[in-house]
Amino acid sequence: MGSDADIVGGIIGFIGSVVNNINKNNTVKKIHAANNENQNIIYYEPSDIEAFFIDPEPFSHVLFSGGEENLRLRAAYRVAEIAHHQGFSIVLLHNSNHLMESFFQSKLPKNQLRIINQNNKIYDPFVNLNNTEICDLILSTAPDSINFKTNAKYYIDGLCDYLRKNGVAPYSEKLIKCPHDQLLDLANDKIKNPADATKIVSKIMSGESERANIEAYLNEFQKQSSQILASKQNLAQATNIKQAIQHNQFIMVDVVTNNNHLLINLLSQEINNLITNKQKILLILDEVSINNCKVLNKLIESNDTNLNIFISSKDVFASIFHSDEKSFSSFLGKTSKLIVSQHASSLSCNKWSEAFGNYDRIDISTTAGAHPSGNSFTTTQKNERRVKPEDINRLSNKDVIIMSQSNSFLQRTTIR
Numbered sequence: 001m002g003s004d005a006d007i008v009g010g011i012i013g014f015i016g017s018v019v020n021n022i023n024k025n026n027t028v029k030k031i032h033a034a035n036n037e038n039q040n041i042i043y044y045e046p047s048d049i050e051a052f053f054i055d056p057e058p059f060s061h062v063l064f065s066g067g068e069e070n071l072r073l074r075a076a077y078r079v080a081e082i083a084h085h086q087g088f089s090i091v092l093l094h095n096s097n098h099l100m101e102s103f104f105q106s107k108l109p110k111n112q113l114r115i116i117n118q119n120n121k122i123y124d125p126f127v128n129l130n131n132t133e134i135c136d137l138i139l140s141t142a143p144d145s146i147n148f149k150t151n152a153k154y155y156i157d158g159l160c161d162y163l164r165k166n167g168v169a170p171y172s173e174k175l176i177k178c179p180h181d182q183l184l185d186l187a188n189d190k191i192k193n194p195a196d197a198t199k200i201v202s203k204i205m206s207g208e209s210e211r212a213n214i215e216a217y218l219n220e221f222q223k224q225s226s227q228i229l230a231s232k233q234n235l236a237q238a239t240n241i242k243q244a245i246q247h248n249q250f251i252m253v254d255v256v257t258n259n260n261h262l263l264i265n266l267l268s269q270e271i272n273n274l275i276t277n278k279q280k281i282l283l284i285l286d287e288v289s290i291n292n293c294k295v296l297n298k299l300i301e302s303n304d305t306n307l308n309i310f311i312s313s314k315d316v317f318a319s320i321f322h323s324d325e326k327s328f329s330s331f332l333g334k335t336s337k338l339i340v341s342q343h344a345s346s347l348s349c350n351k352w353s354e355a356f357g358n359y360d361r362i363d364i365s366t367t368a369g370a371h372p373s374g375n376s377f378t379t380t381q382k383n384e385r386r387v388k389p390e391d392i393n394r395l396s397n398k399d400v401i402i403m404s405q406s407n408s409f410l411q412r413t414t415i416r
Contacts (some may be wrong), residue, residue, distance in 0.1 A: 001258050012341045018316065020098055023177075027377070031363075035362055039359045040359070040389070040409040041387075041401075044276055044411060045413070048415075049074050049075050049415045050157075052337075052339075053075065053082060053084075055081075055082040056082075057406070059079070059082070059308065061308060061334050061335045061336060062310045062336065063311050063337075064310070064311070064314075065314075065317065065339070065348075065352065066348075067098065067400060068138075068397070069314070070305040071341070072102075072286075073099065073310070075310075076100070076312055079395055080092075080250065080284060080310075082252075087280055088308065089282070090281075091241055091251055091254075091271060091281055091282070092250065092251070092284040094253075094288040095258060095285070095288055096254055096256060096257075097286050098289060100252070101115055104250065110248060112248075113250045115252050116239070116253045117254040118255065121229055122170045122239055123239070125172065125266050126170055126172050126175065127235070127239070128169070128240075130155075131160040131161065134154045135156045135160075136158055136273075137270070138152075138217060139153065141266050146217055151210055152207055154206035157203050157207075158201075158206075159201070159204070162191070162200050162234035165191050171238065173230070174232075176219070180211055180214070182209050183204055184205070188191070198209050204225075221262055221263070225258040225263050225266075226262070228253070228254060231362070239342060240270060242273075253267060255267070257334060258287075261293050264295075264296060265293055265296065266295075268293065271283060272295060272298065281308070281375060282309075283308070283309045285310070285311045285312065287312070287319060290322075293324045297327070301330065301331075309331075312330075315344075315348050317348045317352070323347065325351075328351070336406070337402065337403070340355075340401050341366065341397060341398075341399060342393070343392055343393060344393070344394075346389065349390070349392040352387075352389075353389040353391075355386065355403070356401065356403060357387045358384060364378070365379075365380065386410060396414070398411060399415075400415055
């Protein structure tokens with residue numbers, strides 16, 4: 001049996017150890033609270049995705065990447081609904097997403113939604129445009145393989161004048177099927193007024209050296225748009241973005257494949273022309289890639305306040321931006337709301353983790369027997385991701401993490 005001094009020492013050591021553990025537990029609780037505050041993520045009960053878009057909350061661009069497709073469609077419709085209420089016209093470009101077509105059809109009156117797809121071939125970018133508008137649309141959307149010279153505009157102008165003098169307003173099929181190699185002879189033979197004929201022939205001859213380029217452009221346009229392009233038989237129903245907006249309609253266009261770069265550029269140029277004229281537009285892009293689409297890239301890079309963009313994809317970084325970090329980061333910096341759900345790609349998970357930012361985390365460590373009354377503990381601080389890549393990979397298809405410009409905190413919930 002030990003001495004009284006040993007017993008007292010043991011009691012003091014035990015009490016010191018208890019006090020030390022109590023202090024450590026209190027410190028751990030405080031550190032845990034501080035980490036949660038620094039990480040700044042608010043967890044919600046299961047919620048509707050629509051509840052995270054509030055009218056009249058101002059917004060600019062929105063990204064929704066990953067997760068269940070129906071959630072992305074619900075978010076897209078809610079954003080369109082708010083934007084329309086705020087005076088924006090709605091343009092939707094998608095890549096054969098028939099579910100999106102059905103979803104919007106179920107939400108909107110029939111006369112408010114104009115759908116262009118392979119079952120409703122009514123697209124014509126040139127219908128009801130004047131000569132200058134047709135010329136600008138063609139010259140501004142030429143692929144890199146076609147290098148138009150400045151005199152190409154004279155040929156296009158002369159061609160359009162020739163059609164008009166023969167009682168035909170220019171439209172796509174007519175421009176494509178025109179016998180270009182006979183155009184000069186036709187202008188001389190079929191234009192009754194000699195002064196008009198001379199003027200048209202002069203224009204055609206001024207641009208004759210660009211005829212091959214114009215034919216190449218129209219042939220490529222026909223190849224890419226044939227599955228949605230209006231024909232002479234349904235010309236009365238032919239429409240384009242400008243016309244749909246004039247009738248206060250939502251317009252939804254199926255681009256069929258992301259390889260249709262010229263078609264996507266034409267649609268994008270229509271939008272660019274409208275916002276240049278101060279038309280407010282919400283552009284919804286669903287699985288439509290910006291790769292090799294110079295005009296769409298121009299819209300993505302634009303800071304015009306008349307244009308808001310909603311981008312939706314199962315993987316925005318990989319599928320829409322093709323892992324182009326510069327374009328992606330630039331657009332991400334302009335978004336008012338980012339919604340991320342489950343992703344399979346480790347590269348994309350890391351990119352979204354990076355987008356959510358870092359925080360200062362405090363860790364506590366214990367050193368055994370380093371204190372007279374027992375173990376001691378020390379704290380260290382390190383900078384780490386608010387949301388780790390593996391956390392994004394582990395999300396379910398209904399789990400989302402939301403970051404908004406208007407909030408300093410992240411929101412995390414399961415969508416019901």
